[in-house]
Amino acid sequence: MSLLVVGSVAFDAIETPFGKTDKIVGGSGSYISIAASYFTKNTNIVAVVGGDFGQTNIELLQRHGVNTDGLQIKENEKSFFWSGKYHNDMNTRDTLVTELNVLEHFDPIIPEAYQSCEFLMLGNLAPAVQQMVIERLETRPKLIVMDTMNFWMDIALDDLKNTLKMVDVLSINDEEARQLSGEYSLVKAAKKIISMGPQYLIIKKGEHGALLFSKDQIFFAPALPLEDVFDPTGAGDTFAGGFIGYLASTRDTSFEGMKRGLIYGSAMASFCVEKFGTERIVNLSDSEVQERVQEFVDLVQFEITYN
Template sequence: MGDFDPKIPASYQDCEFLMLGNTAPAIQSLVLDRLNNRPKFVMLDTMNLWIDIANDDLKSLLKRVDCLTINDEEARMLSGDYSLRRAAKTIMAMGPKTLIIKKGEHGALLFQNDDVFFCPALPLEEVFDPTGAGDTFAGGFISYLASTNDLSFENMKRAIIHGSAMASFCVEKFGTERIQDLTQEEISARVQEFVKLASFQMI
């Protein structure tokens, strides 16, 4: 895990919603260890590298988090199963009660117990730079949960739509350019595009 030694600023100690960004699982565990109180909701990001070279550390950490967010290839790698439906069951049995499988331009799947929700990605005219889309998605998701303080599955669906909307802005310009000056009106309008994209009524 190298020499990086995470210091938790005092102002972060009482966080209720924690997003552990992608780094070595041992460092992510150390962050969790150093919080005085266990947050209400802990979300974890990881990647193929750690599944490969730090599998034991990752498996230990998975027992301590509420939600894991990974992409489809990583879900297959971690579970050893090609079927995302079966992969999700295997991964949730490792610890996290909620699992998000990201599929990039193909949207994302939200799993919890036997429930599954599919969140589409907005078909965009132009994708300028996909860098940071996954982090923006995770940040949009957990910030929605934190601002609403509601961990029900129905609210997690809203949170994943929110995260996807934020990610759709991220890719439209370079780096953080598009998201740093976003207004609430722009975000609400984008969320409505997702509502329109996914809504139908069977009769």
């Protein structure tokens, strides 16, 4: 039930209508592994940071039981840095700064002790790097989940298509699904994308929930209606972390199991947006998580009896 997470571990500076932050811990790998830590106690990360990242931030991951042996520290370089500003609707944002820094030449070295990982979560990174990770694993994991974004569809589509053939589950948002498939209807988009390789497709729709597609099944997980969305940064990665963490803990990769994973992922994402960055998801109790999952149950469950 061990989980390997590969992604960025980085600094973000975020501005929302509610306020702004200095450099705080961000990156797909951070959100995924922290969210997963609430479900599986055996999470291993492969990522790269600069000398500026600091021991305190590494300890944040370690406090969540994340094995950081695969976290490379480039002492004389700087960590990946992203800065963005959200518009008033919180659904759109402008990227203010993107500094690749250590990510520019990231070589994902897999520690020997990670080789037996049964679950692999490829957070958003260059598709060629994601592919390299898969190729470097001596045994194919039981389940490979890949996240990506429109940026790679724009500049590395062939790499992306190659990597897609090697994974089990792809996780993208609705606009990315439309871009990748050339179809507006998400049902049609899903069919096309599943024919490109992955057996399952998750389409994230932000405040409108998430869809899980297999070749012949569809499941919908709602987003929790919230009074305030404070900061959406990392919600998609937190969702992915809850999803893969739950699957790694149950080892149930059936469609029914994935449905539950979607609900757990959605619950974790609903916490993420309540505060800046990782602030909310680093301090959750197990009972808070279970209560939140129960809110999802109450939100969508109903009983139909046919006359």
